[in-house]
Amino acid sequence: xxxxxxxxxxxxxxxxxFMTEAIKEAKxxxxxDEVPIGAIIVSNGKIIGRGHNLTExxxxxxxxxxMQAFTAAANYLGGKYLKxxxxxxxxxxxxxxxxxxYWTQISRIVYGAPDVQRGFRRINHNILxxxxxxxxxxxxxxxxxxxxxxxxxxxxxx
Amino acid sequence: xxxxxxxxxxxxxxxxxFMTEAIKEAKxxxxxDEVPIGAIIVSNGKIIGRGHNLTExxxxxxxxxxMQAFTAAANYLGGKYLKxxxxxxxxxxxxxxxxxxYWTQISRIVYGAPDVQRGFRRINHNILxxxxxxxxxxxxxxxxxxxxxxxxxxxxxx
Numbered sequence: 201x202x203x204x205x206x207x208x209x210x211x212x213x214x215x216x217x218f219m220t221e222a223i224k225e226a227k228x229x230x231x232x233d234e235v236p237i238g239a240i241i242v243s244n245g246k247i248i249g250r251g252h253n254l255t256e257x258x259x260x261x262x263x264x265x266x267m268q269a270f271t272a273a274a275n276y277l278g279g280k281y282l283k284x285x286x287x288x289x290x291x292x293x294x295x296x297x298x299x300x301x302y303w304t305q306i307s308r309i310v311y312g313a314p315d316v317q318r319g320f321r322r323i324n325h326n327i328l329x330x331x332x333x334x335x336x337x338x339x340x341x342x343x344x345x346x347x348x349x350x351x352x353x354x355x356x357x358x
Numbered sequence: 359x360x361x362x363x364x365x366x367x368x369x370x371x372x373x374x375x376f377m378t379e380a381i382k383e384a385k386x387x388x389x390x391d392e393v394p395i396g397a398i399i400v401s402n403g404k405i406i407g408r409g410h411n412l413t414e415x416x417x418x419x420x421x422x423x424x425m426q427a428f429t430a431a432a433n434y435l436g437g438k439y440l441k442x443x444x445x446x447x448x449x450x451x452x453x454x455x456x457x458x459x460y461w462t463q464i465s466r467i468v469y470g471a472p473d474v475q476r477g478f479r480r481i482n483h484n485i486l487x488x489x490x491x492x493x494x495x496x497x498x499x500x501x502x503x504x505x506x507x508x509x510x511x512x513x514x515x516x
Contacts, residue, residue: 255438255461256438259432259433259436259437259438260428260429260432260433260438261428261432261438261439261458261461261462262420262425262428262429262458262461267420270418270419270420271418271420274417274418274419275417275418278417279417280413280414280417280418280419281419294457294460294461295453295454295456295457295460295485296453296454296455296457296458296460296461297454297457298453298457299452299453299454299455299456299457299478300419300420300454302452302453302454303413303419303420303452303454304419320457323481323484323485326481327453327481
């Protein structure tokens with residue numbers, strides 16, 4: 201795992217900088233022909249967990265980018281709570297991942313593009329831990345296009 | 359992993375039989391000083407996945423009994439969908455696990471005791487896949503007592 205610190209590139213806004221790192225993870229998923237979604241966990245300006253969607257490769261619906269980033273970050277910290285951390289994820293988390301974020305007590309979730317069909321917000325905002333702040337729309341176009349183009353290319357192949 | 363078939367013990371009602379197997383998993387968690395919750399996945403009368411809560415041991419909030427059972431069952435089947443399967447779990451699933459069950463498209467969820475504080479039903483019933491049938495209250499007292507007694511013993515120690 202590469203640990204990248206924000207101090208290495210202080211000319212970008214932090215949320216843009218870290219979303220760019222999440223997009224790199226999404227592109228790793230794309231290179232494996234997975235739905236291109238990527239996630240990172242940041243603590244004190246440092247990336248402490250990374251993940252990209254691997255549901256096809258692992259034959260496992262639980263292998264979402266966020267779930268792997270949570271596990272990696274907890275492993276890095278040596279504790280299961282991510283109280284002073286931020287999750288950056290290219291697409292709005294699903295119910296499973298939002299439910300997992302509840303258990304981590306993560307401070308902040310920043311997502312790129314909304315997921316109208318499968319995003320957790322279609323159910324109920326109260327899925328998140330009351331201490332978790334959420335914002336969306338960071339690099340929305342780029343994050344959303346990756347997924348849209350992926351499904352478009354799949355449809356064109358069939 | 360032990361694969362148990364219902365045909366070995368046809369004198370019990372199937373749901374009671376399989377919940378007893380989930381309780382065995384919960385007791386394994388208890389033996390590791392974990393919150394005692396257990397789960398199994400059944401396909402055609404056969405147990406194809408087992409799991410027990412390991413969140414403390416693995417330092418990982420995603421290591422719920424159900425998540426591990428889903429992963430084990432998908433691994434057994436060689437595909438990520440559990441369309442003709444039943445999840446037996448000793449306690450009502452949380453939002454994360456119910457969200458994961460959505461992705462598996464599992465046919466049926468049978469739980470033991472309700473979880474009023476953290477169960478998925480406190481949020482919204484629509485978390486489950488529309489094809490998933492849910493029933494609760496199978497061996498409710500035994501399933502619930504395991505968790506209640508665990509927390510009681512923890513409180514008495516402090």
